[in-house]
Amino acid sequence: MKRKYVVAAFTATVVTAAGLTGCSAGDATSGDGTDGPVTISILESKQTNIDAISKEIPGFEAAMKEQGKDIKVDLIADVLTDEQVKTKLTQQLIAGQAPDVLDIGENMAIAWSSAGYLEPLDSYLDQWEGWEHYYPAVKEAMTRQDGQVYNLPSGAGVLNLFYRKDVLEQLGVDTTQPKTWDDLISRLEKVKAATGGTPIVIPAGTAWGGGTWGEGFQPLLGGTDTGYYDSETATWDLDTPGWLAVFELYAELVQKGLMPVQDLQNPNPWEPTKYVKFPAGDIQVSAQGTWGWKFDWGPDGATPIDGLTEKVSTWQWPGLRDGDQPYGWSSTGGGYAISADSDKKAAAFEFIKYLSSGKPLAEQLVASGAASARDDLDDVAPYSGEPQLLQAGEDLSNSVFVVTGDGADQISQAVATATELILSGQADGKQAYEAFKKDATDLLGPSLVKQ
Template structure:
């Protein structure tokens, strides 16, 4: 299947935006002052921590490149940022340089013609050889294998659990080896502590997070499953999808997860910011940012001694494989394909991929530098406990997506909501996901060959198979 620069419908969970070609006209100097006669590059940034990092780096970047950076502040929430970015790309008002919030949004933007092809620039950049193989893969669009973004920081995602409380209750904190082990541990927590043991995000109001922070973990639990077929189609008929919904179904039916908060307008607030700090929820999926933003000293409801009180497990496998951590390339830098300052913009995104820049962002955001040579930088020690997450980069997993990823994620949100509310069992939820994606993207984007149905793992079978 060949995707070229064409108009597409981007489908954020909250709103759709039509993609079209755009360009940015650079700012003209107002006088002949040497500082103001430097070429101007317009760069978009958002969120307080990210803005602080960029303003801190601005003098250095301007001096290195001989440019003036005009920083445009965008809305803070990631979905609002992305919606405004697409709107301005569509209207022709977008900056020269901007970030793509998550790697799974690269395909839509690249296929629409928004992003400059950076393949030659990146491959000639010394930093490229310092990127783990998985990170390199996530910078490329699946439909043409060309590079469209320069990675700076990576989110490493695992299970986070209350080590202090489980230890006090005499419950094992050993790494769960598979789904059954995790479910048995959850059942023990519920029985002994009387609290909800485990949350994996799901439902409509969590939006794209129902996939990125939830369903993605379950799909990645299968050693041989990939979300995309060799023909670049979504593999939604695979039995791994049914079993993933079966895991949700078990959590709901055995009351191992808090359902009502997941149906709220902001479903992350009660479980992550209230229940987990209070010890009313013991295990949740989360990422390297969580000990900073979710439970760190400056968070809404900080956990005392968070680095020791909260620890991590890799996510256990479903089929006998090794437990794993996930990786997401977050806020990678891209060049507006219609920027009038192409050469300078390309130089800027490569400069933004350097280790000192990545460290400035990583420390403030709780993520890790994308480059492996970051560990040789004298400031690397400032990452503190995040250095352990950085060490996992060479062994992390990810699931590639293709054009229409927002439709796929919207389908996951809807189907998982049906499981949460008891309106669908695992097989019905799988069918709902399949039908939604076909209706939005067309049957040609979904692999239609039915996979052989495999028995559910013993830990899931009892209740799921009844329904």
């Protein structure tokens, strides 16, 4: 096992690990074999995931029984915010009391694998035929700097620009795929002239938190410049030209009054933009991921849009610089990992395999509004009955993704702060880039910045 160290970004708020609910290494049902009896644990912090995993546990336990294995699953259901679950699991990992199976986000997977808190899955994946069905881009995205895989995606998606086809058509604005941002901005200016509103929202500023980087800036950057992270040296290249290009795009959108600045500076900026103005047709273009079809605007979403698939469609991200082509941005999220301190790793992987295959996976994907990271699920119900997810899966097979490593949280913080300067009128694109570069350098430290 790699030497463990504390990840500064995740442990700043950690004061104690005592009294936490988790899986102790001294559990009386321990045993790394899968014959049992053994009880493995998993923590879920979102109600959708709690409901989905609860539904799958009886089927898993029955399937194991048919194979002569006595494996039970203890679901720890604790509804928490992303920051709360990050803090809680950090405490548990430090104390060696984390659940056996971790359902975690991408940044947590990156940091905790580097810290030695997660078990490498390669030896298990090499013996599992299901691994052959994952898209090559997904496999690449899951591989860390040391060449090993530490988490298996529970779903995937593609981030695109969702647009109100019905409104744009009524305004006589072209709805074909824009090839460049100059093309799209020209259309947005026509919308603004006709409506007086702010026609596009892309996450920006500090109030949006990590979404500013993960759902806005990074997709723009990755399609423009794939060299911003050097996986061979595990460093961030802050001088690569894509950074400035993206900051200048944000500045242009704000300067031309195309972005809802006031909404972006208020708490929970996704509410007035994605949950009010886009459903009302007052914002016509929104950066969004596959999950938007279900959680934002679907029948059971935050703000349902009647006739959603007739009124809303998607564009790929347009090219930002000369020669850039439109593209989709992969969102592989995090997924299932195994605590390095678990003494039930083989049984834990049996559960991960079950959740990541066939009908159990299809049911989870539909519940979460995610696309399949595998190429063999299109005919499996209920996933087979979701045309938007099927399309996202097809897009996923050839979309863009840049593998990164340690420092993603620090980059996210610096991007949010720099774009906030643009929103507040304190900086243009070049000034925001210079502020970002200084801030990111300080946050990352010399070991993570490419020289």
